[in-house]
Amino acid sequence: AQSVSQHNHHVILSEAASLELGCNYSYGGTVNLFWYVQYPGQHLQLLLKYFSGDPLVKGIKGFEAEFIKSKFSFNLRKPSVQWSDTAEYFCAVILLRTGANNLFFGTGTRLTVIP
Amino acid sequence: DGGITQSPKYLFRKEGQNVTLSCEQNLNHDAMYWYRQDPGQGLRLIYYSQIVNDFQKGDIAEGYSVSREKKESFPLTVTSAQKNPTAFYLCASSINRGLHNEQFFGPGTRLTVL
Secondary structure, eight states, X not given: OOOEEOOOXXXXXXXXXXXXXXXXXXXXXXXXXXXXXXXXXXXXXXXXXXXXXXXXXXXXXXXXXXXXXXXXXXXXXXSSOOGGGOEEEEEEEEEOBTTBOOEEEOOXXXXXXEO | OOOEEEEOXXXXXXXXXXXXXXXXXXXXXXXXXXXXXXXXXXXXXEEEEXXXXXXXXXXXXXXXXXXXXXXXXXXXXXXXXXXXXXXEEEEEEESOSOTTOOOEEOXXXXXXXX
């Protein structure tokens, strides 16, 4: 069975600290990978995505993620967080196989940034 | 202003009643989706539609029904058969069901069954 794991349920950081949120998936085939963010009271929106090519992907607001195929991971990073980064972050995966291009979500990581 | 609208934002219903959640998009997207979001469980796919008059079950379709009579509309009915209907429901759309298409999300409807 395929799944997406986000092991950090709630992360609390001070402003200017560095951030890394873990995301692992369990599927041996080709994948498309996404990070979505849900700011308080706002729509879920796309932070960044990986389809192919350079495994280091840059997204909006200074976020980046690295696809490490051998580790089945797609961790999200930001060198210096701001209070406005307080939100819930979801990793999501599309498993590229015949007949199904559904998006599977992780359980989410809530990030609280303390000013 | 293009986007996805869901109404209402909050919905309360008595147990045993069916309820229909609205989702409209003006992005001219072919594909639409319904997800359920529960605390600690992320988003789970209920139904999706690739094109008008076609829809498919997702991972947790039991107790739900949908219709896709118009391209811009994909309403979700939560029936009395759904054992645990209280949740946050998110609608999404994408250009089509091709491999490299981002899904865009609506603001969600929080359903509480009393």
